[in-house]
Amino acid sequence: MSSLEVGLVGLPNSGKSTVFNALTGAGAAVAPHLFSTVETNHGEADVRDSRLADLARLSASARIVPATLRVVDIAGLVRGASHGEGLGNQFLGQIRTTDAVIHVVRAFRDETVAHPGGSVDSVGDVETVELELAFADLAAIERRHERVAKTAKSGDRDAVAEAEALEALRGTLEAGRPARSAGVAIPATLDLLTAKPTLYLVNVDDSGNAADVAAVEAFAGERGAACVAVNAKIEAELRELPEDEAGAFLDDLGIESPALDRVTLAAYALLDLIPFFTTGPKETRAWTIRRGQNAQTAAGRIHTDLARGFIRAEVIEWDRLLEAGSEVEAKRRGWVRVEGRDYTVSDGDVLNVRFNV
Ligand SMILES: Nc1nc2c(ncn2[C@@H]2O[C@H](COP(=O)(O)OP(=O)(O)OP(=O)(O)O)[C@@H](O)[C@H]2O)c(=O)[nH]1
Ligand SMILES: [Mg+2]
Structure with a gap:
């Protein structure tokens, strides 16, 4: 899209x-x-x-x-x-x-x-x-x-x-x-x-x-x-x-x-679109998908390779990540979920896609 x-x-x-x-x-x-x-x-x-x-x-x-x-x-x-x-x-x-x-x-x-x-x-x-x-x-x-x-x-x-x-x-x-x-x-x-x-x-x-x-x-x-x-x-x-x-x-x-x-x-909202985010030292970026689309489709928005080689997505809501203060701390608190390809992405999810090249 x-x-x-x-x-x-x-x-x-x-x-x-x-x-x-x-x-x-x-x-x-x-x-x-x-x-x-x-x-x-x-x-x-x-x-x-x-x-x-x-x-x-x-x-x-x-x-x-x-x-x-x-x-x-x-x-x-x-x-x-x-x-x-x-x-x-x-x-x-x-x-x-x-x-x-x-x-x-x-x-x-x-x-x-x-x-x-x-x-x-x-x-x-x-x-x-x-x-x-x-x-x-x-x-x-x-x-x-x-x-x-x-x-x-x-x-x-x-x-x-x-x-x-x-x-x-x-x-x-x-x-x-x-x-x-x-x-x-x-x-x-x-x-x-x-x-x-x-x-x-x-x-x-x-x-x-x-x-x-x-x-x-x-x-x-x-x-x-x-x-x-x-x-x-x-x-x-x-x-x-x-x-x-x-x-x-x-x-x-x-x-x-x-x-x-x-x-x-x-x-x-009119078009039933939602943003999800990726964040790291290089860039913080918003991506767009239709509401209801899954983690694999979301990965494909970032790059087709990510959809093809999709293994799993690490997911955390943006505000939980801010509350934790860092990804390491969020993981320590058990707030970062590991989701499969069928996970329905929500507005404001921060995704980290693990994939095979
Ligand atoms: N006072 C006031 N003037 C406005 C407002 N919005 C636009 N204008 C003025 O209205 C005039 C027309 O604005 P445009 O944006 O060119 O209107 P348009 O719909 O594109 O017009 P066309 O291209 O002719 O179809 C301009 O002089 C604007 O400055 C507003 O909120 N308040
Ligand atoms: Mg005009």
């Missing part, structure tokens, strides 16, 4: 590129006029995890290697995008292959930043964008259906099943619900946008915009989706500061960690 990729969608001026910059530090153009993004931005975000620094201190590691998240920032979508309004629809192809979608919703009020609908209407704005995503999906389903229908007529069983699935998906989308709620297996080649796990990111100003946040939270809740509130502008500014100044800035604001940490963590 290569690093996870998320795509940003939302109205123009909702703050997608600001979120992109805050996540990646890539410095994409941000402007108060509609459609400032005309070329897709690609970047990489570190999945910040404070546990890494703790483990690195314990092991006196020379470096820390966090897990990463790839981020794709596209043009904004407006009402009618699917019929060629604005720019956004041409860009949707760029996020068809992403693992998840972050839907950026504007709550911040700022007279100097134009809103394509005239004024901020958080839930209405979400619905506008999702309608365009649904139209794009319907078009993809239509194209696929035309192809499959021919084969289905000849009685091919797989084609008949797929045609039925496509019809169910069409019905779901036409009823205004996302494809992920259709309850049918989605043909793998289809990459439907509304089938992707979605995180709603409400972009708030200093007031916190509590009413908008509550409304989008309720909307997301009905769809079994997650929602986080972030002041993207502050997060992007924070990203520009050297680390010591960033700390002071956070203290001033009375916040413990940047809100964007919650975005990457929420993306992990």
Whole structure:
């Protein structure tokens, strides 16, 4: 599994590129006029995890290697995008292959930043964008259906099943619900946008915009989706500061960690991903697996040789290791377990894989 990729969608001026910059530090153009993004931005975000620094201190590691998240920032979508309004629809192809979608919703009020609908209407704005995503999906389903229908007529069983699935998906989308709620297996080649796990990111100003946040939270809740509130502008500014100044800035604001940490963590939860760690003098590093995967699969994330020659894994929870103060002491206390290939790895496990070359 290569690093996870998320795509940003939302109205123009909702703050997608600001979120992109805050996540990646890539410095994409941000402007108060509609459609400032005309070329897709690609970047990489570190999945910040404070546990890494703790483990690195314990092991006196020379470096820390966090897990990463790839981020794709596209043009904004407006009402009618699917019929060629604005720019956004041409860009949707760029996020068809992403693992998840972050839907950026504007709550911040700022007279100097134009809103394509005239004024901020958080839930209405979400619905506008999702309608365009649904139209794009319907078009993809239509194209696929035309192809499959021919084969289905000849009685091919797989084609008949797929045609039925496509019809169910069409019905779901036409009823205004996302494809992920259709309850049918989605043909793998289809990459439907509304089938992707979605995180709603409400972009708030200093007031916190509590009413908008509550409304989008309720909307997301009905769809079994997650929602986080972030002041993207502050997060992007924070990203520009050297680390010591960033700390002071956070203290001033009375916040413990940047809100964007919650975005990457929420993306992990959305995709059922968990981190595990390795630590030593050379490096302390986070690796990513799907929840429920075993020690041998985890070993394979580090190196294929480790999965192939897997003998056993020595495992300890990160906080137990810190409590012991060293690996030697943890072993002396009997806190380091020896696990076989089928052991289900947990979030925060520190692994030491023993293997045959
Ligand atoms: N006041 C305020 N302004 C913000 C906030 N987030 C973004 N902006 C401003 O809103 C404008 C648009 O932000 P962008 O990040 O370029 O928006 P976008 O969604 O990428 O827009 P397009 O590329 O046109 O689709 C910029 O002037 C930002 O500085 C915020 O939280 N508060
Ligand atoms: Mg942009």
